[in-house]
Amino acid sequence: MTDHFELLGLPRRFALDPQALEQAYRLRSRAVHPDYHAQATQAERQASMELSAALNTAYTVLRDPFRRADYLVQLLGGPSAAEHKQMPPDFLAEMLECREQLEQARGQPQALARLEADFHRRSQQLIEQLGQLFAELEQLAPDDPRQAEIRRRIRMVLNAGQYVRGLLRDLNAGGA
């Protein structure tokens, strides 16, 4: 099966030029757009519609750094989100603290804005860590036993990203 990178003609890497992605997606989508295939047979139209949908999915996944990393780490052999959920106690304590801060900041727009900026900064740092870990991975030979450990660390960064995303979601939801 063709993976999302192949489908868009991009190298299978975490580091990705957003413009190259944009361009590859636009060019390929236009070529398979159902409007250009009005004269085609039913089967051909069906095929181009399926390809169009696959391009949309590939683009959506690769555009988001967290989803791109999640997808890539699974292509490379995992662990998947279900296979590795454990996080270090220090991290959980930090998340508990963030949750408490969020609770206390309710109803105070300035405090909430500060927290939002802090959560976004955390998110950005995690994306940078993903970049470093994938770069480390690329330095290793495919059969290097250290690969699995780095992939496990990538999963932990992705887990951390999920917690931070939850914080941002609840901050913006304004409830709870």
Added chain:
Amino acid sequence: MPYSSKILDHYNNPRNVGSFDASDPTVGTGLVGAPECGDVMKLQIKVNPQTGIIEDARFKTFGCGSAIASSSLATEWLKGKTLDEAMAIRNTQIVEELALPPVKVHCSVLAEDAIKAAIRNYLEKQQSRHETTSSTQASTHPSGTLAAEAAQTSA
């Protein structure tokens, strides 16, 4: 989604919300989380070191109603139990008691994990206290069996 009256009761009137001093040697703290929803749960037990009975429990959960209800129920159940009895609490009992819907079963798993983490934390503390007080004369003893076991299960 239909929630049972027990879930709603624990959610609206959570029992034993709060914290103990985590540095107290008679307190065990369990901190667990679920990356898929970003929930964080802290559960603490206060143990009588003489009897080994859990005398009090507290929790603080940031998450959905089912996660709050599961941890609230867990603290109620923990009080008066021995550590062994507490260790035997299963998430399925929580599911049954609260009539948790299938999509919320993971909340009860989180509560069970938190109970076990709190007990392990308490045992590790007791172990290290024991080691520091007896380290002068008991250097030949194989040390840290309990703590090592606890560390293994948590890994």
